[in-house]
Each structure stands twice: as structure tokens, then as C-alpha cells.
Amino acid sequence: MNATAQVGNRFFPEKDLATTGIYYYPEHWNENQWERDIKKIASMGYEFVHLAEFAWFKMEPEPGKFEFTWLDKVISLCTKYNLKVLMCTPSATTPAWMRTNYTETFVMDGHYIRGEHGTRGLGSIVNPTYRGFVEKIVTEMARRYGQNRNVIGWQLDNEPDAKPDYSPSSQDAFRQWLKNKYKTIAALNEAWGAAFWSQWYNDFDQIIIPNTTLVGWWGNNPHALLDFKRYAADAQAEFLDFQATVLRSSISKDQFVTTNYTAVSTGADSRRTKKLDFATYTAYPNGGSDNIGDLGFRLGNSSVILFAAEYYKSVGGVSGVMEIQPGPVNWGTYNPLLLLGTVRMWLYHTFAAGGKLACSYRFRQINYSAEQYHAGVIKTDGTTPSQGGEDYMQFMKEIAALRKQYKPGVTMPERLNAxxxxxxxxxxxxxxxxxxxxxxxxxxxxxxxxxxxxxxxxxxxxxxxxxxxxxxxxxxxxxxxxxxxxxxxxxxxxxxxxxxxxxxxxxxxxxxxxxxxxxxxxxxxxxxxxxxxxxxxxxxxxxxxxxxxxxxxxxxxxxxxxxxxxxxxxxxxxxxxxxxxxxxxxxxxxxxxxxxxxxxxxxxxxxxxxxxxxxxxxxxxAGVTIENYPPGIYVYWRDGFYVAVNYSSDSYAMNISETARILVGEKVLKPAGVLVWSE
CATH class of the missing domain: 3.40.50.880 (Class I glutamine amidotransferase (GATase) domain)
Structure with missing residues (x-):
């Protein structure tokens, strides 16, 4: 058995095919609704609950004062209803007391203006004070839940993006990164082509982060900017590895450590991490782009999952979707109602490409704040499944049936391997x-x-x-x-x-x-x-x-x-x-x-x-036979199953053998259709 298979089997047994989960934010709802919600999650067919991602304020309401009683109750409810837990570190959302009392912990933009409290992802990941607070909260969480058998793993942060940071802490960290890389200022000057336009440096202390906001697009040195990108990606990776190290001092070896990169990640480089077990991704194919054909705007951008599902296997050899939207979003150019079955098709796409887990954001559509129009699997009444929720339940029911059809040891057919x-x-x-x-x-x-x-x-x-x-x-x-x-x-x-x-x-x-x-x-x-x-x-x-x-x-x-x-x-x-x-x-x-x-x-x-x-x-x-699938038709083989999905606006008749056993769907793939078969 190869190393990739060992990583996958350790946390995700092959016979399970895909493990399903849902984001739940108990801090958003009255405590008297928690049991009703957890019970509903279990009855819908989910297998784990994603918790604590943005709840730093509730776990540490004041500096050094930790409160986990509320979270203990939610985890106990999950145990009661046979749901596992995927715990998250809350570093993406700093509490108000940090910005008020420790202003240096926030990033600076290209105008050297500090970020303000009120959104996520504004902590300066290289600032020592911020790092200290992150270490404390992660340590406390690890000690409390690291040996809990119901906790299957940990997600670090949220959608790490290697955000450009021009703060004094980042300036210092960038200079140190350059010193480590180049050793001498002469080597840096040569690498940056600093003789051009008198950009020459006498020592590292003269260097500031290249800033297109103030220098202008034309004026900035492309080699310096490339190094800034590298530095930011390295800093992001090191920050994730730092959290992983803190966790592993207390958690069970049976709990995995991962994070959820965005499908289109132009700053953070997942391959730079060294201490994650694997990487997952956030996939939002929706958002109002035209896509394929007249119905394309209701079916989503096919390239989102197509790319991410393959790329993020680079870390640990396995992957899965941590965050997939079960309906319209609130940030698209326009936010159309999806064609019936579209969310199910997305889920099958992640599964077909080898995904070991499929998790949806979020359980309940929130009634207030910035993501009111961001769909959930449950509508705003708190009890009724949305269209995406119905899709998810059908997917989970079908995966349960496919598990019974799984046969170990099946190898890829030679015509595909060729x-x-x-x-x-x-x-x-x-x-x-x-x-x-x-x-x-x-x-x-x-x-x-x-x-x-x-x-x-x-x-x-x-x-x-x-x-x-x-x-x-x-x-x-x-x-x-x-x-x-x-x-x-x-x-x-x-x-x-x-x-x-x-x-x-x-x-x-x-x-x-x-x-x-x-x-x-x-x-x-x-x-x-x-x-x-x-x-x-x-x-x-x-x-x-x-x-x-x-x-x-x-x-x-x-x-x-x-x-x-x-x-x-x-x-x-x-x-x-x-x-x-x-x-x-x-x-x-x-x-x-x-x-x-x-x-x-x-x-x-x-x-x-x-x-x-x-x-x-x-x-x-080269003597290889090939297919000729039209745009939007994607066909995969995994674990003995063939899976086809249809992102196009037209029906497509799949050419499968007469002896094939259709397990899900029909031979004619309608838009948003799914077909699973074995031979």
C-alpha cells in the first residue's frame, strides 16, 4: 500500500467512500434550539458537525478567560445523536478586545491603515502578540478536546489567503525572510535587478515591502513583488504549521489536521505547508456567471471543482470539499435560483474526483448580519430543508447505498490507465x-x-x-x-x-x-x-x-x-x-x-x-483510445464506480456497455444530472 493510500485509509476508510458534514454555529442561535437543530442534522443523514470556526469571542470573552461550557453541551448533543465533530481553530475572527487593547495585532493595507474590527481574516499572522493569543486559545481547545473520541479532526483558521500585510510586524518579518534567503545585500541587489532606476540597497534595513498602492503599477520591481508573494505564502504556511504543532502537543493521533483553502487561491500556496495531514477546499461554483449554455447560470462554473479537486491532493494525497454552498450566495454578480439537482451534482463531482469528505456551509440560513442572503440547507424558519438541503439528503442516501456496492481491491481499467x-x-x-x-x-x-x-x-x-x-x-x-x-x-x-x-x-x-x-x-x-x-x-x-x-x-x-x-x-x-x-x-x-x-x-x-x-x-x-465528451460532461472512475455529471444546458446520452449496472441516475444525463455505474 502506498503512502497516499495510508493517509487516506487512516482517517477515511475506503469502504466509507465519502464522509458528509455540515457547518453549525450554535453561537448564532438560542440555546433552547440547539438540541432540535442537532437532532435534525442527524436525521437528515449527516455524519459530522463542523464547530467553533468563528466563535473566539464566545470561547475567550476576555483575555485569558476561557469559557467552553456552551461548546461542551453542543458536543454532548452531537454524541447523543451519533454525530462526530470537526473542530476548528478560531484564528480568522479575532474578538473585539484584541483590536481595542492590542492594535498592533491587525494588518495594515497598502495605505498603511490598520484593519478594523468587524470582519474576518484581519489578524497579522506574523505579529508576536497575535501569535501569542492564537497559541493560547488553540492550546486550551486542544487540551479540552484533543482526546475526545467524538472529535475526528481539526480545521485550522478559515480560507487562509496570504493576505498582503504592510504593518511594522510584517515589514520586520519580510526583511528577516530576505536575510534568510539571500544572506548578503549584494545577492539581493543582483536578484532584484536593483541597478535599474537606482533601486540599490546598502543594507537590509533600507528595504520596505514593495507597494503598488503608493508606487504605482508601472514603477514596482517585479522581482521584489515576486519575493513579497513568496514571503506572504511562506508566512501563511508557517502560521498554519505553527497551529498544527500546538495542536499535536495535546491531540490524539487519530484526529487529523487540515484547512480549507479557497478553490481559486491566488495568494496562499497549499504546497508550502509541512505539518497538515491533507488540504481541503472551499468550492462556490455559483455566483451568476454565464457558464455553459442557456441554463449555465443556474448550474454553476464547472471549472471550480474540476481544478480544486485535483490540485489540493498535492498535500497528503487526499482531499475533499470542506465548504460548498447549498444554494444562492450573497456576493455574486447576481444570485439565481439553482436548477433542481445542481447541489447534488456538485457533491457528486467532488466525490467522483476522489473527495474523502463533503461538508456544506451552512446548516441554518442566518436571519441577520452580513450573510443573510447566503443560503443554508435549512431555510430561515429554522426547520424546513431548502432545495439544496433536499439535494444533500438525496446525495447522502445514495452514498449510503453505494457503500453496500463497494468492493475492495478494484483497480483502474487499463483503457483508462493508458x-x-x-x-x-x-x-x-x-x-x-x-x-x-x-x-x-x-x-x-x-x-x-x-x-x-x-x-x-x-x-x-x-x-x-x-x-x-x-x-x-x-x-x-x-x-x-x-x-x-x-x-x-x-x-x-x-x-x-x-x-x-x-x-x-x-x-x-x-x-x-x-x-x-x-x-x-x-x-x-x-x-x-x-x-x-x-x-x-x-x-x-x-x-x-x-x-x-x-x-x-x-x-x-x-x-x-x-x-x-x-x-x-x-x-x-x-x-x-x-x-x-x-x-x-x-x-x-x-x-x-x-x-x-x-x-x-x-x-x-x-x-x-x-x-x-x-x-x-x-x-x-500513442495508440490510446479516447472519448469525445462535450463541454460540461465530466466522467471519472473511483473505487470501482464510474461517475458522470452534466454541467451543460443539454441532455447527453452516455455510451456505456450493455452489461453495465446503473446504480444512480439514468443513461441520458439531463442538465445537473448524475450517473453512477459499475462494469
Whole structure:
């Protein structure tokens, strides 16, 4: 059994498939309603209750005065009704006494103005005083509940975001981070290119956090900003590890430690943590975006769970959704009523992608304050299930039935394994590209998702992996816009291809070193030999212009980004530019390296038709059979079950074998439909 399986089985037995839970905030309701609510949670089919996340004020009403009697009562009620508890540390919501008496514990924004009490996530995570208070409350909670057999685990903080903090504490911490990294001021000056515009430093004490608010977008040093992003992500990770360390001094080894990152996390980097058992994610596919087809706005953004469910497995090898909204939100562009069954479809999507837990935010829709319009699984009357609540109950009932169908030891079918795909992605490349897009048409966050969508349309199992991962188990590896590289990672890619792998590299890869400097060489020099071509020039077009590319007899449009390639004599040309003044120049190449191949896609298109057709050639050329699922249809295999979901506005008839056993749903997937079957 591999290490990933051991982590998963330790906390989540395979036979359980997925464990379900619900957020409950007893501090929001009259105490005489607590038992009614807990009993209702149990009767709906939930298995654990998520507690204490934002309740610091109630657990420590005054500095050093701890009050847990109320929480003891809620946990006892959970035990009475056979519900487990997932406990949370409350560091995201500091009590009023902290801002009043210890102003230094709050962050400063880019105008050097302190945050104010009244929302969440404003504590300065590097401030020693704030750290001290966090340590005390977490210690008290761990001592009280760390050996409670009904507590299955701990969530740290809430949606950690590596918030930019310009406070004196953060300034000091940033300087220390730089000293640890560079050792000498001369090394920093070189890394930051400080000779430009007289940005030279004589010592570390002269450095302040680069501030686009006051310096302006154009003026800030991109290398300094990159280091600020790295520092903030490191500080966030270290803060989580700090809490995990405090917990583990008192809690049982059977209690897991995790946190809930947002699905789209542009600041916090989950892979930097060292002491979490695994990472979970918050997924809000809703919020009024148009999505796929006429009904798309009622079905949600399919890419949210698609990306997060794969990416957060990078920590501990397992993941799940900690927070999923059972209806309209209160922050969307507009907040439509969801199509019947949509929440159930989202839950099945998280399950299909391997999720070990599925937890919903929240039990009761609150009657007051900032999230009044944020739906719950129970309506504002406190007793009636909402549409999302009905969806959740159906999901839990069906999971209970699927558990009876589970057979241990089932392995992935070979036809699926033959399509095994990895996408190498890291947040640092997002940071550097997003800072200097060079064109407003570059869609930084969604660029790797484009390739995830394509691979899933082939019916491929796909992992989103760090560059340090073992590539040998994948038949295909995609490297989308990996701007910063070093010789070691390029060597690893070459070895993967030479051993028979199929490597797909895209434009904007290897243009910079790890500090974001261009190479003092040809463009993308480190990969020229690997791709069997040189990048001669780069072009971008205005939004109303259309570039033309010819592959075989098929024409494709582009206007975002283009690398003009000069292939070596042994490199195959797959596509050429067919208009503009450089008509006939090469756009896509394929190069044989050892037993494998390296394909370079030198353009970024809006409709992804070119990229999809190129990948289709690579997969089928490698002797692999593929599917052709339309946008919004996602099909997975896990634990012996096939699961399909439909985010599109049209019904889709699944092509499954005559001998297949349909366990949930029908062969024709309606919008928001779910199909589970076994073969």
C-alpha cells in the first residue's frame, strides 16, 4: 500500500467512500434550539458537525478567560445523536478586545491603515502578540478536546489567503525572510535587478515591502513583488504549521489536521505547508456567471471543482470539499435560483474526483448580519430543508447505498490507465505571468484549466502535480506556460520523454529563471534542445484581430499569444501561421526524444480547438483510445464506480456497455444530472 493510500485509509476508510458534514454555529442561535437543530442534522443523514470556526469571542470573552461550557453541551448533543465533530481553530475572527487593547495585532493595507474590527481574516499572522493569543486559545481547545473520541479532526483558521500585510510586524518579518534567503545585500541587489532606476540597497534595513498602492503599477520591481508573494505564502504556511504543532502537543493521533483553502487561491500556496495531514477546499461554483449554455447560470462554473479537486491532493494525497454552498450566495454578480439537482451534482463531482469528505456551509440560513442572503440547507424558519438541503439528503442516501456496492481491491481499467495524464502547475508561475501579462487577453488562472478540460473530454484521469512529483506513472505530461525554470527541472522533463513519455509544452515556458530574469541567451533557451526548435519571436494581436493557423487542411484562429518557431531539421512541423506578415512560420512542433515525444504548442487560442486537436493527435498517435465528451460532461472512475455529471444546458446520452449496472441516475444525463455505474 502506498503512502497516499495510508493517509487516506487512516482517517477515511475506503469502504466509507465519502464522509458528509455540515457547518453549525450554535453561537448564532438560542440555546433552547440547539438540541432540535442537532437532532435534525442527524436525521437528515449527516455524519459530522463542523464547530467553533468563528466563535473566539464566545470561547475567550476576555483575555485569558476561557469559557467552553456552551461548546461542551453542543458536543454532548452531537454524541447523543451519533454525530462526530470537526473542530476548528478560531484564528480568522479575532474578538473585539484584541483590536481595542492590542492594535498592533491587525494588518495594515497598502495605505498603511490598520484593519478594523468587524470582519474576518484581519489578524497579522506574523505579529508576536497575535501569535501569542492564537497559541493560547488553540492550546486550551486542544487540551479540552484533543482526546475526545467524538472529535475526528481539526480545521485550522478559515480560507487562509496570504493576505498582503504592510504593518511594522510584517515589514520586520519580510526583511528577516530576505536575510534568510539571500544572506548578503549584494545577492539581493543582483536578484532584484536593483541597478535599474537606482533601486540599490546598502543594507537590509533600507528595504520596505514593495507597494503598488503608493508606487504605482508601472514603477514596482517585479522581482521584489515576486519575493513579497513568496514571503506572504511562506508566512501563511508557517502560521498554519505553527497551529498544527500546538495542536499535536495535546491531540490524539487519530484526529487529523487540515484547512480549507479557497478553490481559486491566488495568494496562499497549499504546497508550502509541512505539518497538515491533507488540504481541503472551499468550492462556490455559483455566483451568476454565464457558464455553459442557456441554463449555465443556474448550474454553476464547472471549472471550480474540476481544478480544486485535483490540485489540493498535492498535500497528503487526499482531499475533499470542506465548504460548498447549498444554494444562492450573497456576493455574486447576481444570485439565481439553482436548477433542481445542481447541489447534488456538485457533491457528486467532488466525490467522483476522489473527495474523502463533503461538508456544506451552512446548516441554518442566518436571519441577520452580513450573510443573510447566503443560503443554508435549512431555510430561515429554522426547520424546513431548502432545495439544496433536499439535494444533500438525496446525495447522502445514495452514498449510503453505494457503500453496500463497494468492493475492495478494484483497480483502474487499463483503457483508462493508458490515458493517465499529469499537468505540472505551480502558483509562482501564475504570479510572475499575472504580473506581466503583456496582453489583457491572457487568462492567467484559467490557462492550465483549459488543458485540464481537454484531457477530461478525452476521458483521461488527470492529476495536477508539482514539478517535484514522479512523472513515470503518467503516459502524458502537460506543462502549460511554465515561465520560470532551472536546469534541474528541464533535465527531469527530458528524462521523462526519453523513457517513453509524451510531453506537451506550451508557449511562455522557460522564458525566465527562478528570479524572473530573462536568460542572457536566445528566448526560452533552456528548452530549445528539448523541443527541437528555437523561439524566434513572440506576437500578440488586438482583441478584434484574428490570426490564422493551418494544421493539415484545417484552419484555426488565435489572437492572444504566439511564439514563432524555427525547428531543427529533425523536428516535425505540425502547424504553421497562415496570415500576418510572417505567414508560413511554424506554430507547433513535435520532436522525438529517446523513446518518447515532446510537442510544443506555440499559441494560446480562445476556443481551444487547436490545442484540443493537437492533444488528440498525440494521444491517438500513442495508440490510446479516447472519448469525445462535450463541454460540461465530466466522467471519472473511483473505487470501482464510474461517475458522470452534466454541467451543460443539454441532455447527453452516455455510451456505456450493455452489461453495465446503473446504480444512480439514468443513461441520458439531463442538465445537473448524475450517473453512477459499475462494469
Amino acid at each position: 490515458r493517465s495524464t499529469a499537468i505540472i502547475w505551480n502558483l509562482e508561475n501564475y504570479w510572475t505571468i499575472d504580473r506581466q501579462k503583456q496582453t489583457s487577453q491572457w487568462n492567467t488562472w484559467n490557462y492550465p484549466i483549459k488543458f485540464l478540460e481537454i484531457a477530461k473530454s478525452f476521458g483521461a484521469p488527470v492529476d495536477l502535480i508539482p514539478e517535484t512529483a514522479d512523472l513515470s506513472k503518467y503516459k502524458f505530461v502537460i506543462i502549460p506556460a511554465y515561465e520560470m525554470v532551472d536546469s534541474g527541472v528541464v533535465k527531469k522533463w527530458r528524462e521523462y520523454a526519453a523513457n517513453g513519455g509524451h510531453l506537451i509544452i506550451t508557449c511562455r515556458t522557460a522564458t525566465k529563471d527562478r528570479m524572473g530574469h530573462f536568460w542572457e541567451a536566445e528566448w526560452a533557451a533552456p528548452i530549445s534542445g528539448l523541443i527541437g526548435a528555437q523561439v524566434k519571436a513572440t506576437d500578440m494581436l488586438p482583441g478584434n484581430a484574428k490570426g490564422d493557423i493551418l494544421m493539415g487542411s484545417t484552419h484555426y484562429s488565435w489572437n492572444n499569444w504566439a511564439d514563432l518557431l524555427m525547428p531543427d531539421k529533425n523536428t516535425e512541423t505540425l502547424a504553421v501561421f497562415d496570415n500576418q506578415f510572417y505567414k508560413g512560420e511554424v506554430a507547433v512542433t513535435k520532436h522525438k526524444v529517446g523513446k518518447g515525444t515532446v510537442t510544443y504548442i506555440g499559441v494560446d487560442t480562445d476556443d481551444a480547438k487547436l490545442e484540443a486537436d493537437i492533444l488528440k493527435k498525440i494521444y491517438t498517435g
